[in-house]
Amino acid sequence: MKIIDKDLRKGWVKVRIEDVDDLWILKNIIKAGDVVVSKTLRDVKVDGEGKRRLPMTLAIKVEKLYFQPFASRLRIHGIIVEGPEEYGLRGSHHTLNVDVGSEITLFKESISQALLRRLESLSNRRRFRALLVAADFDEVSLAILYDQGIRFLNDLTLPGIRSDDESSIESMATLIAEEVVRYLESEKIDFLIVGSPTVLREALTKELKTRIRGKLKIFTDSVSIGGRAGIQELLKRDSVKGLLQEFVIVEGEEILEKFLKLLMSDPERIAYGLRDVEFAALSNAVDILLVSEDLLTSDEYERIEKIFNVVEEKGGSVRIIPAESPLALKLKGFGGVIALLRFALPRSEDLIKQD
DSSP, X not given: XXXXXXXXXXXXXXXXXXXXXXXXXXXXXXOTTOEEEEEEEEEEEETTTEEEEEEEEXXXXXXXXXXXXXXXXXXXXXXXXXXXXXXXXXXXXXXXXXXXXXXXXXXXXXXXXXXHHHHHHHHHOOOOOEEEEEEOSXXXXXXXXXXXXXXXXXXXXXXXXXXXXXXXXXXXXXXXXXXXHHHHHHSOOSEEEEEOOHHHHXXXXXXXXXXXXXXXXXXXXXXXXXXXXXXXXXXXXXXXXXXXXXXHHHHHHHHXXXXXXXXXXXXXXXXXXXXXXXXXXXXXXXXXXXXXXXXXXXXXXXXXXXXXXXXXXXXXXXXXXXXXXXXXXXXXXXXTEEEEESSOOOOHHHHHHHO
16 A cells, blocks of 8 residues: 555545555545545436446545455445535445555544554555465365455365375366466466375476466475365464465464463463453553454444554554454454553453452
8 A cells, every 4th residue: 555645634645555455454444434535437417418427536425335355346335525516416325446556535533643654554565465275185275365364265175086096186186276277367476375185285286387387486385184274274384484474364373372372371461352452552561462353343443443543652563353364253252352461461350359
């Protein structure tokens, strides 16, 4: 995401969307009641010509947002508050389609320094996309790993075969390779990671190298199972972690793992649930905050945003995990938000009992 212009005093920032990750981020940042300005197409009545679809710039007050990952599009629905006067559009509903390459201007009641820092860090960050493939003799899953999370592309159920049936293995490798190449042609991918039992992995890698012809790096590793469970197993491999160390979703898993260890060994060095995390943030204790994006679309958004600001102003870091990721499901068991603390801090409920 590139910041084109901004005026914090007037509460607006203009950005250019550079990849799908940016659409995910905007989905978290834009809220109902904000105003978004963008170029769009609108059906209007033209004297003597009937209805025509014309390009124009509209400002809408946001009511709802819809993220379409497979179409790489964010749809922003709301009421038109500014537009060409001659068409009388003010007060009508409209949906802005925001795609990679779009430029939008976002107006909020106030744009905090913390929000601006988050946008600026996104502008300067190098990003990667990895296509993950986890296959065994029964099922295969394909997914893209972004720095904002994981998006599953397809799940295939395969006719079970024996591991010594060479002809069937080659046919299966061809089928999987065709599916992989189809997504490589439609998605911008930096490298490919294949996880599979040895015999199938070798056949699949050979088939992919024949089709890709050196255009993309292929990394391989073993997994004990195919499908989505195999994707999760891939993400835990040390070799894969080394490749994907810049990705938030992998880092998030490591943060959660450290959190769970501290929960058992030193529970005053962690916080979870909105109340305890808020208390820890106000106590200047939060080092790393991990939160599911579900909370950003809940009634607690303003409270969460204040916690973000406090944490970042005090030098802590915030990681937002997409709601559709498996990691977000794990966070739900802890109220959707966890924190690693700089120093030991009693839970807020313990302090209440002492009082």
